[in-house]
Amino acid sequence: MSVGALTKKILEAALFDEIWDAMKVTFKHMFYKPITFQYPREQRTIPDAHRGALGLLRYDDGKERCVGCDLCEAACPSRCIKVISAEDKSLPLQRYASEFYIDITKCVFCGYCVEACPVNALAMTKMYEYSTHDKRTLLFDKKRLYQIGEQHLADAKKYLYTHNQEKNDDMFHDYRYFFPQSVVQSTQPPPRHLTS
Amino acid sequence: MGLKPATNPDVEAATIELTIDGKTVTAKDGVSLYDVIASTGKIIPAMCYHYTFDPFGSCGMCLVTQEGKKAPVRSCTAKAASGMIIRTEGDDLFQARKKAVEKHLSVHPLDCPVCDADGHCELQDMSFQHGVTNLATAKQKLIPEDTRSLVLDFNMNRCIACGECINICKDVQMIDALQFMKKGGFNQVVAKGDTPLACAFCGDCLAVCPVGAITNKFSKYLYKPWQLRKTTTTCNYCGDGCQMSLETKDTEVVRVTSLLSWKNKWGERSETAKGHGGLCVRGRFGFQFIDSGERLKQPLVRQSGQLTPMPWLETVDAAAERLAAVKAKYGPQAIAGLITARCTNEDLYVFQKLMRAAIGTPHVDSSARYGHLNFVRAVRRSLGVGRMINDSEEITKAKAILVIGSNITETNPVASLRVKEAIRVYKAQVVVADSAVTNIGKLASHPLLIKPATEGLFIQALLKASLEEDLIDAEAVGKHPAAFAALKQALAGVPLDALAGATGVTSAQIREAATLFAEAPRSVVLCGEGVVRRSGGYQQVLALVDLLWITGKRGRPGCGLNTVVEEANEQGAVDMGVAPEFLPGQANYGDDQARARFAEAWDVTLPTGRGATLMEILKRCRSGEVKARYLVGENPLATLPRSCDVQAALEQLDLLICQDPFMTETAKLAHFVLPACTFAEKDGTMTSQDGKVQRVRETMDSLGESLPDWHILAAIGSRLGCTMDYESAQDILREIMKLLPGYYNLGQTKKIAPVADAYLSEGYQPDVASRFSSRVTAQAASGRTFGLTVGQLLYHSGKLSTRASGLMTIAPNSGRLRMSPADMERMGLTDGSRVRLTSSAGALELGVQSDHALPSMACFFPEHFNEPPVKDLIPVETDPVTGVPAFKQTAVSIEKV
Helix, strand or coil: CCHHHHHHHHHHHHCCHHHHHHHHHHHHHCCCCCCCCCCCCCCCCCCCCCCCCEEECECCCCCECCCCCCHHHHHCCCCCEEEEEEECCCCCCCEEEEEEEEECCCCCCCCHHHHHCCCCCEEECCCCCCCCCCHHHHEECHHHHHHHHHHCHHHHHHHHHHCCCCCCCHHHHHHHHCCCCCCCCCCCCCCHHHHC | CCCCCCCCCCCCCCEEEEEECCEEEEEECCCEHHHHHHHCCCCCCCCCCCCCCCCCCCCCCCEEEECCCCCCEECCCCECCCCCEEECCCHHHHHHHHHHHHHHHCCCCCCHHHCCCCCCCHHHHHHHHCCCCCCCCCCCCCCCCECCCCCEEECCCCCCCCCHHHHHHHHHCCCCCEEEEEECCEEEEEEHHHCCCCCCCCCHHHHHCCCCCEEEHHHCCCCCHHHCEEEEEECCCCCCCCEEEEEEECCEEEEEEECCCCCCCCCCHHHHHHCCCCCCHHHHHCCCCCCCCCECCCCEEEECCEEEECCHHHHHHHHHHHHHHHHHHHCHHHEEEEECCCCCHHHHHHHHHHHHHHHCCCCEEEHHHHCHHHHHHHHHHHHCCCCCCCCHHHHHCCCEEEEECCCHHHHCHHHHHHHHHHHHCCCCEEEEEECCCCHHHHHCCEEEECCCCCHHHHHHHHHHHHHHCCCCCHHHHHCCHHHHHHHHHHHHCCCHHHHHHHHCCCHHHHHHHHHHHHHCCCEEEEECHHHHCCCCHHHHHHHHHHHHHHCCCCCCCCCEEEECCCCCCHHHHHHCCCECCEEHHHEECCCHHHHHHHHHHHCCCCCCCCCCCHHHHHHHHHHCCCCEEEEECCCHHHHCCHHHCHHHHHHCCCEEEEEECECCCCHHHCCEEEEECCHHHCCEEEECCCCCEEEECCCCCCCCCCECHHHHHHHHHHHCCCCCCCCCHHHHHHHHHHHCCCCCCCCCCCCCCCCCCHHHHCCHHHHHHCCCCCCCCCCCCCCCCEEEEEECCCCCCCCHHHHCHHHHHHCCCCCEEEECHHHHHHCCCCCCCEEEEEECCEEEEEEEEECCCCCCCEEEEECCCCCCCHHHHCCCEECCCCCCEECCEEEEEEEEC
């Protein structure tokens, strides 16, 4: 080792040159805008296609969309959905879910249930905060699912549009709204989507 | 018959040859081309085809090309002819079939997600198979659902007009309750005359509907087929032994389906001679008792006058201790047992083993004593066999059938289909002798309406007519001239005209009936509750054997004497030796050798002496000889008339153990109430009336703490020091197999041949002298001119079915006496007016309703209901030989109040 090199080494050691060198990056970053979110004080923007907690939806007039067809239950790969269906005695041919359960601890957020739903009663929302001390509250029942659906209605609709499940179009609305076709009288006019 | 002729056992059809897809095929002449193709193993889609009836040809799916014809032809309605060259595959045929599916779909609503048939729908399968994704034109029928019927909903939007429901109702059930009707521009299936459907509700239309047009009200919208666990088991209602599929969701029975379905549609028409796989209303819609809220869920023990719940271990210990105490104090003879014939063979076997080996009492009986034992004892004595002689195929192919005292379409609806098929397909002559206008009588060639309680006289008249018309088979009677002389002498007393007069039919009709019965190559007798459950039933069955003997039908193939039974396993109860006179395998209890064999197998000494029958046990309870009773599923308090004093007899007991799925009237008096499972929660086997030993399978977990009967019995038996270390019903089955080799026949009836000439050569002559009435007494001496019958309804079976809400919806207890409309008019009665009913045993006031099935001077009340207690009006008559109590019929007077 030459004298010059040795001198340089001693000098660097005496002046903590390596520490300065490392701190340079730190001090430089003091002048950058931070990219860390201060969760939960700050919330991230989530894309519309995000697969979050499931919610059940209603039509604009408050009617339940779900017809209790059990297709979501059949489509679910982790078997976390249980639908108990019954006959709605007040309306001919109306079937509805008297009970509806989603065990969200088992859910793998694949979204197959949403795809299977013939009336788009199920949708995924941007909600992901449901950590709890009591695991039993994670078995979402019908009431909780409708509550989620109501709270996140806009997100749920966006999810359906993004995934090409639903078009914001009157004819498509009618098709779902009048499914299944309730025939009270044989003289009643057919729904719009069938006449056009 | 059309293109699907049944195989007539007498005529063999000619053979033809034709070419199908380049291969030469031989077939019978005159059958449908579709069947010929199906017999080669090729399956052509068809939605309106089912093997049980003639091809209908409405769906347009079974298209094939025939050389020489431009357009494809429908193979189902085309007759197979010699030299045809047929092609069944190809793109052109696929496209043609696809067009047919599109045609059906264009008027079919796409409401699959809410349809009950979703996932079990032929139109869905066909659309998928043919890749129908786009429809050029779609139209909605917009027909409101017809929900008027109590059981079935008709959604004619979904109907594809295949006509399967109409055809099976007309051709197989011969009920003809449905029809096509043009309404609102579409052909719709409606009940006859567009009225609310009120039929036998067998539900076969529901089973064969390939779409969701006919749905079941009791399970509507409750399920999707893929959610249900399907277990095939044996029905628990009557002795027909129908196989059915219980479909369950966790611990809930959602629906019952039959093996008959649009899915298994391929077969030979002749196969239906063994049964078509359908069910009746009780089997299909009477399942709700299984998961009923009324079920007992915990063992109950009487403590200071109250039935209080107790854990199983303590209950079993206490029950065994009390039994041992009674045995120690009064001896084993003070304990008696009674079990219902709705239990499995394994339960019955363990029960009699518990009573005989563990306790050491010979007093053990079953509910087969209420009638079936009259039949078994009679055929054992005279023919040496222990059950009915013919299997269902032989009944179907009979040429003459004598149905006597059996409203078979009501009591055993599926067995009645064998008679109906004999009439329809095999053109049998049927004589129906009954005191009511029965449905089978309406279809029969010779319906004879006899006066109530004259079945015995009618049989006597038939014998007399056979002698007078010289219908005697010389060979059969030639072997036993002494016996024949005795029979002649016994019949000499009363002239035929007097007998005919007493039964209410003309002697010419009786002669005709006797002639056609004797002259047919295959003649079959079917006797039911009108014979075996009435006083003198034993003698009447023996008289029917005489009829078979002198006309030369006894022992001839295809001929024989048969019965129908009310409870599912009455035959099994007799076979398992749950009767004081029999050991398992119907070995004679008095036979020391047989007793020694079982004593060795069970490692005990068996009690000697004759055991008491059901009625004798009751008498001994009253006299204090019997101190403890073990009842399994039996409810004598609700079954027997009040004159038997069941209540007093049971209250005198030191110990009454009731083992039942429900809290019955009798159980309320019991010291121990043990909750038993229903048939749906246990494994085992049951023996049908014609000797088929069939599986009962566990379809769901036991409700609450209830246990299978054999489990409870074995637990008590083990505590009484008998080795009963069964871990499952299979272990018991294995033990029975060792003791009775060949008893388990996998549901295939073994042919039995009547052997006994022995009876005719000895013991016959003293017997026959007392068999027939020597004079005909005019009834009505007491002024009681009406014949009251307490009997079975189509929609119920015993008391069990009253726990099934579905059946109670269809047939609730009206509490009214049924009378013929003519009588009501004569007496100035209308529906609901009240009458006073007086018999020799008492009087009762109740309402009336009209019933067209009843002839004049007859009245009827269903035996399933005790409100009002009509059963108490009937005096009990016990058969001196078999000890069978008869309490179903009596003479009454009716006054308007």
